[in-house]
Amino acid sequence: MGFLDRMSTVVQAKMNKIMDRIEDPRETLDLSYEKQLALLQNVKRGVVEVNTSKNRLVIQKSKLQIELDKLDGQARDALQAGREDLARKALENKAALLAQMQTLDGQIRDLNEQKNKLVAAESRLATKVEAFRAKKETIKAQYSAAEAQVKVTESVTGISEEMADVGMAVQRAEEKTENMKARSAALDELLEAGTLTDYSGGDELGAEIAQAKAKSNVDDMLAKMKEEIKK
Amino acid sequence: MIIRILGEGQYLLDDKLAEGINEIDNKIVRDLKSGNQGDFSRDISELISSVKSLAKPLDPAEIRPSDIIIPPSDLSFEEAKLVFRGEGLIRG
Numbered sequence: 001m002g003f004l005d006r007m008s009t010v011v012q013a014k015m016n017k018i019m020d021r022i023e024d025p026r027e028t029l030d031l032s033y034e035k036q037l038a039l040l041q042n043v044k045r046g047v048v049e050v051n052t053s054k055n056r057l058v059i060q061k062s063k064l065q066i067e068l069d070k071l072d073g074q075a076r077d078a079l080q081a082g083r084e085d086l087a088r089k090a091l092e093n094k095a096a097l098l099a100q101m102q103t104l105d106g107q108i109r110d111l112n113e114q115k116n117k118l119v120a121a122e123s124r125l126a127t128k129v130e131a132f133r134a135k136k137e138t139i140k141a142q143y144s145a146a147e148a149q150v151k152v153t154e155s156v157t158g159i160s161e162e163m164a165d166v167g168m169a170v171q172r173a174e175e176k177t178e179n180m181k182a183r184s185a186a187l188d189e190l191l192e193a194g195t196l197t198d199y200s201g202g203d204e205l206g207a208e209i210a211q212a213k214a215k216s217n218v219d220d221m222l223a224k225m226k227e228e229i230k231k
Numbered sequence: 232m233i234i235r236i237l238g239e240g241q242y243l244l245d246d247k248l249a250e251g252i253n254e255i256d257n258k259i260v261r262d263l264k265s266g267n268q269g270d271f272s273r274d275i276s277e278l279i280s281s282v283k284s285l286a287k288p289l290d291p292a293e294i295r296p297s298d299i300i301i302p303p304s305d306l307s308f309e310e311a312k313l314v315f316r317g318e319g320l321i322r323g
Binding site: 002003004006007008009010011117120121123124127128130131132135154155157158159161162165168169172 | 235237238239240252253256257259260263291292293294295296297299300301302303305311314315317
């Protein structure tokens with residue numbers, strides 16, 4: 001059995017869950033239509049959810065940028081105070097954060113793509129649902145229950161495949177945002193606790209750099225005074 | 232024939248061009264059996280891009296079942312193995 005046959009089996013299983021086996025074909029049509037409208041709402045919620053997750057990551061990115069700038073400033077201060085060792089530590093922290101930044105960039109791109117796909121899926125589904133609604137009314141008006149059966153099976157099967165596809169897309173998008181939520185919550189905690197720069201002695205590092213900077217200022221002032229006294 | 236790329240909608244393909252799809256399908260089965268992740272990603276991309284280049288998008292207002300279902304472009308190797316073992320694509 002080929003891989004694509006297996007893929008069809010997966011979709012068929014989803015479709016079986018969506019389709020109801022009801023005696024009255026007209027009722028089958030109405031029930032399917034109700035489910036289509038519910039799914040449309042679900043896709044809309046999915047789009048909002050993915051977008052919210054993406055925005056959360058964008059905010060995190062700007063927080064990370066502030067940390068990066070801070071470390072850059074610290075490295076400069078340390079160098080000016082003649083402490084290359086401390087500057088190196090600050091830049092090491094910066095490099096670690098840059099890696100986080102790259103991961104974030106990838107996730108934002110990923111969520112953006114997910115969002116665009118869901119928006120397109122929503123529009124395709126909406127078009128199909130509208131076409132189904134028109135067809136449903138025609139079938140109800142023109143055919144006897146027995147005649148309608150064939151037509152109903154055709155269109156309900158067709159739309160159920162679309163619903164299975166869109167339903168899976170929403171579910172996959174939700175799983176992705178769930179995974180990212182957990183990771184981004186962990187990063188948020190780090191950012192809020194101000195401990196991001198602390199994992200290799202960050203805050204101590206900041207204090208040490210400030211001290212070195214102050215010492216170098218004092219040294220400068222001392223040297224200046226000495227010069228003045230000499231005159 | 233009608234082909235659905237999951238997550239991207241349906242396409243209309245000339246039956247004569249379906250042979251190429253079968254060949255890539257066989258390659259994907261080989262990749263999954265041998266566990267070759269790199270070849271798998273390449274073959275899935277080739278499958279999707281060849282459908283997109285050979286087939287025309289079906290009018291979304293048409294309600295018709297598909298003859299072939301193609302996985303979504305972001306299908307991971309792990310997910311593909313689940314599908315191949317007949318365990319579905321997502322939970323539930």
